[in-house]
Amino acid sequence: MLIAGTDSLTVSALPADGRAWRIDWVGNLAFPNRMIRRMQPSVLLHFSPLRDDPYDSTDLLSAAATNAHYQRKCWVSVGSLGLFRVGDIWRNGRIESRPDYQLETFPELVVDSSTTTIVKAGLSPQENGFLLPLEEHPWHRQNTQSYCLAVNLPDNRKMIIPCYELIRFYFGSSSSLLIQFFQPPLKHDRLYTDHKFDNSTKHLQISLAPKISGYSAADIGRIACDPVAKRAAAIIGTSSLKASVTGRECY
Numbered sequence: 001m002l003i004a005g006t007d008s009l010t011v012s013a014l015p016a017d018g019r020a021w022r023i024d025w026v027g028n029l030a031f032p033n034r035m036i037r038r039m040q041p042s043v044l045l046h047f048s049p050l051r052d053d054p055y056d057s058t059d060l061l062s063a064a065a066t067n068a069h070y071q072r073k074c075w076v077s078v079g080s081l082g083l084f085r086v087g088d089i090w091r092n093g094r095i096e097s098r099p100d101y102q103l104e105t106f107p108e109l110v111v112d113s114s115t116t117t118i119v120k121a122g123l124s125p126q127e128n129g130f131l132l133p134l135e136e137h138p139w140h141r142q143n144t145q146s147y148c149l150a151v152n153l154p155d156n157r158k159m160i161i162p163c164y165e166l167i168r169f170y171f172g173s174s175s176s177l178l179i180q181f182f183q184p185p186l187k188h189d190r191l192y193t194d195h196k197f198d199n200s201t202k203h204l205q206i207s208l209a210p211k212i213s214g215y216s217a218a219d220i221g222r223i224a225c226d227p228v229a230k231r232a233a234a235i236i237g238t239s240s241l242k243a244s245v246t247g248r249e250c251y
Contacts, residue, residue, distance in 0.1 A: 009083070010093040013045075013074040020050040020096065022066050023088045024139035026164040027146070029182065029240050029250035030075065040077040041182040041240075043164070045084055047072055048139065055089075057099040068138040078182045082172030086165060106159075111151060121146040121162070131160055146251045163251075167236060174213035177220065184237030188224065195224045 015021055027044035048066040052059070059065055076084065089097040109115075122144025124130045131150065134141055149166060151159040171177060180190050195206040204221045208214065222229045240250040 009095075011076070011080075011083070011090070012093055013076060014047070014090050014093045015049075015072065016092045018092060020053045020055060020089050020091050021047045021072075022050060022060075023047050023084050023086050023090070024066070024068070024071060025086060025143050025146070026081070026084065026162065027073070027143045027251075029078070031241075031244055031250075040079055040179060042075040042077050043081060044073050045076050046139065046142065047074075047090070050089070057097075057101070060087075060099055061101055063136055063138055066139070068141070071139070071142075077175075077179075079175035079179045081164065081168050081178050082175065085168065086162065106153065109151075109153070115152045117150045118163075119148055119150045119160075120144065121148050121160075131158065143251075145249060171216075171219055171233065171236075173216040173219050176211055176213050177216040180212075181233055181236040182240065184234075184241045186234045186237055191220045192224055195221070197225055 023045065025046040027046055030042050030044070048068050048071040050060075050066050051064060055065075083095075085098065087099060087101060088095055089099065119131065121132055121140045122130065131148075132140060140146060147163045149161045149163060151161070153159055167178075167181070171181065177191070180186060190209055191212060192209055193207045195204060197204045204225065206217060206221050206224060208217060208220060212220065223233050224230070243250040
């Protein structure tokens, strides 16, 4: 599926029709099906075509920016998850733009167990309407069971972050690392064989497991030394496997 070109990376699973397509959502997970030669766990990528091309990045937040009724889907390996950021624009299988959309800072924002909640994308809390109203955000329509992190903001607002985006951001430093999370149970010897932290210098010396990219050394060091990071990494695969064995879609 991934073709290494001389100047860029081409994803053959994405449309090659000359149009601009935006990554809408990362959907459910599927474990390997060797009948169709899918050797790695895969995620279902959702994307839709932009209505206006050339496009104005200031209009891309509108629900009418893409034609959600013509949304397409394709399976991509979890190892390639780091390539696909929600909101990115691709053309002919190559990334064309990563718009800023809307930038905002959150000074002194406390993010801990008292200010965050794991929710589903289609949640309708009490009588306040949906967290992600479809008339404003139609792109998750087929993925209302997706897990997201809801962070409480001042002025009774919430920031909703798809959990796949958190995985990509915190652990997407290499394909080899991402694959390990989706092959439960996560065992440390598949990530590193030895580590030593010097409290006086605050330096970590770590020996990575075979086939693990050096680009992921800092991420793996955090997992090795921080029990919160270790638990977060382990729960990615175990929660997906739990859904799979009970016959539910994995998010």
